Amino acid sequence: MNAVQKIFQMYGSQYMALYGDRMPKSHKKTIRDIIKCRNGAFGTMVYECRECRNLHFVHCCCGNRHCPNCQQSKADQWLNQQMKKLLPTHYFLLTITLPQDLRDVVRSHQRESYGALFACTNEALKKLAQDKRFVGSDQIGYLAALHTWGGMLQYHPHLHLVIPGGALSDHNEQWLSSRQDLFVHTKPLEIIFKAKFKGAMKKAGLLHKIDPAVWKQQWVIDSQAVGQGQNSLRYLSRYVFRVAISNNRIKSIENGVIKFLYKDRKRKKWKVMALDAMEFIRRFLQHVLPKGFMKIRHYGFLNPNCALSIEKIRELISFIHDIVALFTQIREPEMPGIKYSHCGHDLKFVFFAKPEARSRPG
Numbered sequence: 627m628n629a630v631q632k633i634f635q636m637y638g639s640q641y642m643a644l645y646g647d648r649m650p651k652s653h654k655k656t657i658r659d660i661i662k663c664r665n666g667a668f669g670t671m672v673y674e675c676r677e678c679r680n681l682h683f684v685h686c687c688c689g690n691r692h693c694p695n696c697q698q699s700k701a702d703q704w705l706n707q708q709m710k711k712l713l714p715t716h717y718f719l720l721t722i723t724l725p726q727d728l729r730d731v732v733r734s735h736q737r738e739s740y741g742a743l744f745a746c747t748n749e750a751l752k753k754l755a756q757d758k759r760f761v762g763s764d765q766i767g768y769l770a771a772l773h774t775w776g777g778m779l780q781y782h783p784h785l786h787l788v789i790p791g792g793a794l795s796d797h798n799e800q801w802l803s804s805r806q807d808l809f810v811h812t813k814p815l816e817i818i819f820k821a822k823f824k825g826a827m828k829k830a831g832l833l834h835k836i837d838p839a840v841w842k843q844q845w846v847i848d849s850q851a852v853g854q855g856q857n858s859l860r861y862l863s864r865y866v867f868r869v870a871i872s873n874n875r876i877k878s879i880e881n882g883v884i885k886f887l888y889k890d891r892k893r894k895k896w897k898v899m900a901l902d903a904m905e906f907i908r909r910f911l912q913h914v915l916p917k918g919f920m921k922i923r924h925y926g927f928l929n930p931n932c933a934l935s936i937e938k939i940r941e942l943i944s945f946i947h948d949i950v951a952l953f954t955q956i957r958e959p960e961m962p963g964i965k966y967s968h969c970g971h972d973l974k975f976v977f978f979a980k981p982e983a984r985s986r987p988g
Contacts (some may be wrong), residue, residue, distance in 0.1 A: 639659070651917075659693060669981050671973060692869050694873050704866060720786070721848045722784060723783070730783050737916040740783070742827065767926030770798050778888045791809060870910050870913040882903050887899075
């Protein structure tokens, strides 16, 4: 049993008894799924040792995207797929953060607000990229990933973008490269994004809930040139499929108090925070996304529906740089064989046992 699961098993029922009538269904489901993960409630995979013929039972995981048990293999698969789409050009990592005074409204209206965050970012970025001072075309492509937490489990919604440094011409006949050190200026991007987000909130009927002073504040947008895209993808892969807190950060669970590590960014030191179990669960659950909401999205020429293939885009980039782009075939990682812990020999899959059955057939 991992630490997060232990916390929910010890205190989840108490939390639902206190707040169940006000909890979204997705929060209740997350609690139940994490509690039952890998305990047989979702069925059991039955294997047989090829050598000694003994049976080995592996309980299935819950598959909930907010469960820390179920995410690491997804991160590895995702990174492998993104590496196959890398282009022979420079990249940028852009981060857009919603301000503190906006977050209560966003948290209470997540589907509308998160959707607006993605859409308004795309509109603002395309509008600015069209300026000839930057790229000169709005036919850009990028990957965007939503994160909602900070190191202390606080609510901190922000969007990470991994952007190839350039765009396609209007008729997809040419690659237009951006500067090596700059994709677009962040100040005009902030102004355009802020205006579009305000319009989206008005359209959603949420503008009256927001303090007007927030539109006069400076919003944080950070842009970094990161060279080739591998490093930014590896950075994102560590977080894209991570839940609000990893098990190895939790140091103790005692007397209704959870102690965990967090990084003090200013002092660049790890510190320990102590939270009441109910507050810990509350903070964890505020990062549960609306059902079916896509937290990773691909835009423009990186969208799977783009008519132009990645191979063709590579050719266009290689042509303007007068280079031949050589890409090593990225092999799918081989899944390690399952070994029987008692004798060390290979196991073969026999059958899937439903939750109510665990006997060998026949």
